Amino acid sequence: xxxxFDNTYARELADTYVPWKPVAxxxxxxxxxxxxxxxxxxxxxxxxxxxxxxxxxAGNVLPEGAEPLAQAYAGHQFGMFSPQLGDGRAVLLGxxxxxxxxxxxxxxxxxxxxxxxxxGDGKAAVGPMLREALIGEWMHAVxxxxxxxxxxxATGEPVYREEPLPGAVLTRVASSHLRxxxxxxxxxxxxxxxxxxxxxxxxxxxxxxxxxxxxxxxxLLRAVAARQARLVAQWMNxxxxxxxxxxxxMTLSGETIDYGPCAFLEAYDPATVFSSIDExxxxxxxxxxxxxxxxxxxxxxxLVMLMADPDDEAAVKQAVARLIEAIDAFPALYExxxxxxxxxxxxxxxxxxxxxxxxxxxxxxxxxxxxxxxxDFTLAWRRLADAAQGDExxxxxxxxxxxxxxxxxxxxxxxxxxxxxFARAQRMRxxxxxxxPRNHRVEEALSAAWREDDLAVFDALLAALREPFDESDxxxxxAEPASPESTAGYRTFCGT
Numbered sequence: 028x029x030x031x032f033d034n035t036y037a038r039e040l041a042d043t044y045v046p047w048k049p050v051a052x053x054x055x056x057x058x059x060x061x062x063x064x065x066x067x068x069x070x071x072x073x074x075x076x077x078x079x080x081x082x083x084x085a086g087n088v089l090p091e092g093a094e095p096l097a098q099a100y101a102g103h104q105f106g107m108f109s110p111q112l113g114d115g116r117a118v119l120l121g122x123x124x125x126x127x128x129x130x131x132x133x134x135x136x137x138x139x140x141x142x143x144x145x146x147g148d149g150k151a152a153v154g155p156m157l158r159e160a161l162i163g164e165w166m167h168a169v170x171x172x173x174x175x176x177x178x179x180x181a182t183g184e185p186v187y188r189e190e191p192l193p194g195a196v197l198t199r200v201a202s203s204h205l206r207x208x209x210x211x212x213x214x215x216x217x218x219x220x221x222x223x224x225x226x227x228x229x230x231x232x233x234x235x236x237x238x239x240x241x242x243x244x245x246x247l248l249r250a251v252a253a254r255q256a257r258l259v260a261q262w263m264n265x266x267x268x269x270x271x272x273x274x275x276x277m278t279l280s281g282e283t284i285d286y287g288p289c290a291f292l293e294a295y296d297p298a299t300v301f302s303s304i305d306e307x308x309x310x311x312x313x314x315x316x317x318x319x320x321x322x323x324x325x326x327x328x329x330l331v332m333l334m335a336d337p338d339d340e341a342a343v344k345q346a347v348a349r350l351i352e353a354i355d356a357f358p359a360l361y362e363x364x365x366x367x368x369x370x371x372x373x374x375x376x377x378x379x380x381x382x383x384x385x386x387x388x389x390x391x392x393x394x395x396x397x398x399x400x401x402x403d404f405t406l407a408w409r410r411l412a413d414a415a416q417g418d419e420x421x422x423x424x425x426x427x428x429x430x431x432x433x434x435x436x437x438x439x440x441x442x443x444x445x446x447x448x449f450a451r452a453q454r455m456r457x458x459x460x461x462x463x464p465r466n467h468r469v470e471e472a473l474s475a476a477w478r479e480d481d482l483a484v485f486d487a488l489l490a491a492l493r494e495p496f497d498e499s500d501x502x503x504x505x506a507e508p509a510s511p512e513s514t515a516g517y518r519t520f521c522g523t
Contacts, residue, residue, distance in 0.1 A: 054183025
């Protein structure tokens, strides 16, 4: 089996990484293979059944043309700047051009210590790596930009955390692994020439139309802001909580990356936090848009030295003003993306709204009602589609205060008066998933995988998550919310 590599990062940016090979593992065993993605990347379908897959995806055997390296990056972690982070337990094998002509990174995670390991063992456990596969595949299925798992391989050796855990290596595919923190690393060191080459590379890779733009660095910030506005709006509209929105986890490509302490809302509460390390609630569900803007400001700080001579105070001031203007545009971009998604979820007529303020109020009052009555976020949207088709019973079963629900439904029906109810319901079911990675179902699948070496539960959940809009008896088990008691005590961990 062969990848066709074209490794521009290794070729053009030699001083931004350390060449590094993955560490061999004793007993590689394939736990998960994303056949659809493998074929998309140009691999031969017949080669996907070979015995060489486990050693390949474990890092024991390097594919021909790979140039493994550990990327340098910095990052603000929970608001505190760490000037050197980097790929402490990951290596970028290289880049391939997929069957659609897109350039994709192929990287290993959990492949052993690198010079950036900072005292860590460089390894990963089965549970967190399979989590990446589950959540990434669901994100892909609902149309949210995301890195994806190509494979997960058990290593046959333990990883020591609070207790010994079975080890694993993830093969991750991304549009790139360029992060805000990648730029921060070189900006913090004042390495202006390297930073310029890195940013120009990012522009050529992700925004080639900006290459000859006279203000291309400001334009890059605006492009990244637009992508992040759309991404975070999508997160919010499905109840996703990233859990660790550090600047090293914000990609320039606009893809979701790092599924460590992530989780999903059940009963709607904007203050929800699941991450065990987010004690102050910095990355709570409702804070995600604000944090995205904060991270963009950190990106802007790296670009100032490329836009103006640091010794030219007037030029610096002018550059800062332009960057601030770009950052200040983010809330409107986010609001537009959020409201567009909400209008689709509410089944409002497609096209420009005759009254955007009224539509926003309708959405906000719906969410306020869900919050007040502790209604399951995902099921409420889904059952609203039933109401659009004339069956209100499933929706009413979720509420206790029918007076407020009836008042809201009257406003909603008036807004949706025109058009066919069946067609509206069908549109709503295409944007309101019935199945999400319910926290308790994810934990159930991961526990069976690493505690009992039973992948049947994982495979069944994965199949359900890949068909998130399919409402069927076979899917019903995966649509059930956890008990309020279970959700109240649920905590996620970063998986390091």
